[in-house]
Amino acid sequence: MIPSLVTLFLVLMVVCAVFALGTSDLLAAVVIFGAFSFFSAIFFTLLGALDVAFTEAAVGAAITTVFFVSAIYRTDRKAM
Amino acid sequence: MRLLFQRFGWVPLVAAGAILFYAARDLPSMGDPAAPAAVHVSPRYIEKAQEETGAANMVTAVLADYRSYDTLGEVVVIFTAGLACLLVLGAFTHTDTGSGESDGEMAYSFGSDVLDATIRMLTPFIVLFATYVVVHGHTSPGGGFQGGAILAVAVMLVRLVRGGAPGLKLSSTVTLAVASIGVFVYFGTGLTSLFFGRNFLDYAALPLPYEGGHLRELGSLSIEVGVFIAVTAILVLIFDVLTAGAEDP
Numbered sequence: 001m002i003p004s005l006v007t008l009f010l011v012l013m014v015v016c017a018v019f020a021l022g023t024s025d026l027l028a029a030v031v032i033f034g035a036f037s038f039f040s041a042i043f044f045t046l047l048g049a050l051d052v053a054f055t056e057a058a059v060g061a062a063i064t065t066v067f068f069v070s071a072i073y074r075t076d077r078k079a080m
Numbered sequence: 081m082r083l084l085f086q087r088f089g090w091v092p093l094v095a096a097g098a099i100l101f102y103a104a105r106d107l108p109s110m111g112d113p114a115a116p117a118a119v120h121v122s123p124r125y126i127e128k129a130q131e132e133t134g135a136a137n138m139v140t141a142v143l144a145d146y147r148s149y150d151t152l153g154e155v156v157v158i159f160t161a162g163l164a165c166l167l168v169l170g171a172f173t174h175t176d177t178g179s180g181e182s183d184g185e186m187a188y189s190f191g192s193d194v195l196d197a198t199i200r201m202l203t204p205f206i207v208l209f210a211t212y213v214v215v216h217g218h219t220s221p222g223g224g225f226q227g228g229a230i231l232a233v234a235v236m237l238v239r240l241v242r243g244g245a246p247g248l249k250l251s252s253t254v255t256l257a258v259a260s261i262g263v264f265v266y267f268g269t270g271l272t273s274l275f276f277g278r279n280f281l282d283y284a285a286l287p288l289p290y291e292g293g294h295l296r297e298l299g300s301l302s303i304e305v306g307v308f309i310a311v312t313a314i315l316v317l318i319f320d321v322l323t324a325g326a327e328d329p
Contacts, residue, residue, distance in 0.1 A: 063315060
């Protein structure tokens with residue numbers, strides 16, 4: 001485990017979270033949220049929790065993104 | 081009042097964050113051998129998991145064997161979530177589920193030659209990897225949940241690019257039935273050991289010609305396969321329900 005890398009990915013996660021909340025385009029928010037999941041998967045890998053990282057990469061980064069995009073597709077793209 | 085919320089909404093947020101950071105200083109530091117979690121339970125698992133359950137990956141040993149009843153609950157939760165999605169969103173898809181596919185083409189596909197060639201290359205490897213993750217979950221990271229998610233990704237990828245017909249188009253009733261089979265495999269393993277006179281989900285009672293860790297390994301492999309089937313079917317079901325009513329942009 002490399003402490004500076006852990007800090008780097010934690011900071012990236014916080015940046016992604018802030019931008020995902022800040023943007024008014026829901027599709028952009030979903031893509032940023034996928035990036036957030038990806039960074040957290042790497043973060044779990046660095047901590048040695050490979051099983052969790054696996055689940056996060058498959059479910060968080062891929063499937064959740066597809067589900068959110070489908071949900072946006074059925075509704076309106078703008079937030080409020 | 082609304083303006084007040086907009087202007088000063090960050091104050092309680094910052095206060096809550098400060099309290100959490102303050103409280104986090106009392107947590108044991110990462111990898112601390114004197115932390116409560118590392119003193120009682122962990123040494124027992126680290127010393128005995130390999131010989132008792134036959135699983136080199138201790139996470140699988142805990143999830144599929146020591147805490148199997150907990151995992152059963154998780155599978156039922158996922159099953160219920162899929163059922164709820166079907167009940168809530170199914171009203172929109174009522175007209176075109178079942179046999180109603182006009183020409184088997186979902187209106188949601190992004191077909192192009194590049195995407196088509198790419199998924200033809202990728203899909204076999206994704207399916208193979210999903211199977212590997214499930215079967216090899218005892219010695220390397222992975223298991224039923226992860227393998228099921230990866231296989232569901234493969235099915236979704238084909239459906240997104242090629243439309244419904246080549247991507248194993250199933251009606252939601254069939255998908256739900258497959259998911260029920262997965263949950264049933266899990267319950268069935270537990271009930272079999274109950275039937276042969278041991279506790280629910282005690283794999284040592286399974287009527288197979290093996291002993292000790294090897295028998296327990298087969299028992300947890302059986303429930304992992306149940307989880308795998310259930311998770312794949314439920315994720316595909318949710319995807320189908322979400323995209324069924326979509327029209328071409």
